[in-house]
Amino acid sequence: xxKLKHTLxxxxxxxxxxxxxxxxxxxIGEEAIAIDTVAKVPTDYYGLRVGIDLSKPxxxxxxxxxxxxxxxxxxxxxxxxxxxAELGNETKVTDLPNIENTTKGSYIKAGFNYNAYENWFGMxxxxxxxxxxxFSSFSQELDSYTIxxxxxxxxxxxxxxxxxxxxxxxxxxxxxxxxxxxxxxxxYLGVNxxxxxxxxxxxxxxxxxLYIPGFGKVTEDSTVGVGYGYTLSYLIPIFKK
Amino acid sequence: xxxxxxILLLIICFGQSACERDDICAExxxxxxxxxxxxxxxxxxxxxxxxxxxxxxxxxxIPEDTGFTVSxxxxxxxxxxxxxxxxTTYSFIINSQEEDDEPINVDDLVFxxxxxxxxxxxxxxxxxxxxxxxxxxxxxxxxxWIQNIIIENxxxxxxxxxxxxxxx
Numbered sequence: 001x002x003k004l005k006h007t008l009x010x011x012x013x014x015x016x017x018x019x020x021x022x023x024x025x026x027x028i029g030e031e032a033i034a035i036d037t038v039a040k041v042p043t044d045y046y047g048l049r050v051g052i053d054l055s056k057p058x059x060x061x062x063x064x065x066x067x068x069x070x071x072x073x074x075x076x077x078x079x080x081x082x083x084x085a086e087l088g089n090e091t092k093v094t095d096l097p098n099i100e101n102t103t104k105g106s107y108i109k110a111g112f113n114y115n116a117y118e119n120w121f122g123m124x125x126x127x128x129x130x131x132x133x134x135f136s137s138f139s140q141e142l143d144s145y146t147i148x149x150x151x152x153x154x155x156x157x158x159x160x161x162x163x164x165x166x167x168x169x170x171x172x173x174x175x176x177x178x179x180x181x182x183x184x185x186x187x188y189l190g191v192n193x194x195x196x197x198x199x200x201x202x203x204x205x206x207x208x209x210l211y212i213p214g215f216g217k218v219t220e221d222s223t224v225g226v227g228y229g230y231t232l233s234y235l236i237p238i239f240k241k
Numbered sequence: 242x243x244x245x246x247x248i249l250l251l252i253i254c255f256g257q258s259a260c261e262r263d264d265i266c267a268e269x270x271x272x273x274x275x276x277x278x279x280x281x282x283x284x285x286x287x288x289x290x291x292x293x294x295x296x297x298x299x300x301x302x303i304p305e306d307t308g309f310t311v312s313x314x315x316x317x318x319x320x321x322x323x324x325x326x327x328x329t330t331y332s333f334i335i336n337s338q339e340e341d342d343e344p345i346n347v348d349d350l351v352f353x354x355x356x357x358x359x360x361x362x363x364x365x366x367x368x369x370x371x372x373x374x375x376x377x378x379x380x381x382x383x384x385x386w387i388q389n390i391i392i393e394n395x396x397x398x399x400x401x402x403x404x405x406x407x408x409x
Contacts, residue, residue, distance in 0.1 A: 098366030
């Protein structure tokens with residue numbers, strides 16, 4: 001699991017290195033090209049971009065304790081602003097020495113992205129910052145748990161009678177940074193990181209939320225969550241400006 | 242522009258490493274409480290009195306019939322109560338060492354209680370707390386060395402003060 005994370009970090013770094021090298025190269029070419037384009041040809045595509053988060057199926061394949069899927073979408077409303085949303089479903093087994101728990105549920109995140117990248121002529125790449133409001137509805141199954149004691153005179157007391165806690169939910173605010181690069185015509189590859197702050201949670205009676213779909217792992221002494229995504233999406237062009 | 246990449250990188254690295262910190266049960270976390278017993282002098286009930294070479298054996302322990310000895314001069318002990326049943330039986334053996342002048346004497350104590358489960362944390366799991374604690378003295382053929390038992394606090398949910406006083 002740790003190894004997998006490190007692998008992901010490595011590839012993220014690699015991707016950044018490649019992309020940043022590409023961007024530097026573009027910066028040099030920018031002025032030269034700009035001279036050639038006197039006429040105002042409409043090249044800003046407006047449309048609906050839909051795709052999936054590649055990291056979730058990949059993680060589902062590699063990690064026995066995780067299954068997830070996420071659909072992403074955005075819609076350009078102004079030159080630099082995009083309405084954006086993500087819709088997903090996750091199942092996560094939290095397997096700890098004293099608790100084994102399965103969280104299942106769906107989530108939606110909605111908000112907007114601001115594109116801070118000045119494209120040179122004809123390009124439609126994004127380096128963006130975004131905000132989202134997130135909502136998740138989920139259930140937890142406490143598969144097994146240990147009665148913790150500091151004196152093991154009577155041996156280990158592990159209870160295997162599983163308990164269901166349904167009707168749980170959570171809301172959070174999310175800050176997102178990412179980039180989208182047009183690989184081929186209308187096909188985009190994206191990478192993003194998310195920092196989240198929990199706003200409300202409905203915890204089960206006599207128990208706690210260990211994982212929230214869309215938000216991630218719940219840490220007991222903080223309200224902060226983190227996440228990342230690698231997206232592959234297709235832009236359905238509706239009009240040009 | 243490059244700054245943004247570095248910021249992203251930094252955030253990803255931070256996100257990956259900020260983990261597992263709360264997955265280990267800290268020793269200071271209050272988990273299933275132990276029963277605290279304090280020993281007093283039966284002739285002078287306000288004076289603590291350590292029992293001589295006390296050994297305690299638990300019924301149903303793992304391995305069977307193990308327990309522990311109490312070091313000399315200790316006038317209070319903390320012993321676990323069973324978390325899977327509403328009853329725990331201990332044999333309290335005084336003068337348990339061979340070189341003791343006084344004869345060895347065994348008294349059984351049967352503790353009964355009701356149990357309640359409580360969630361502690363994801364690292365520690367759950368704990369059991371006890372209520373309506375009662376202690377019954379079952380002397381063996383050799384008579385009893387324990388003269389009186391007083392339940393000081395029938396609710397065992399912490400280990401701050403003694404729950405039971407034993408006079409001998």
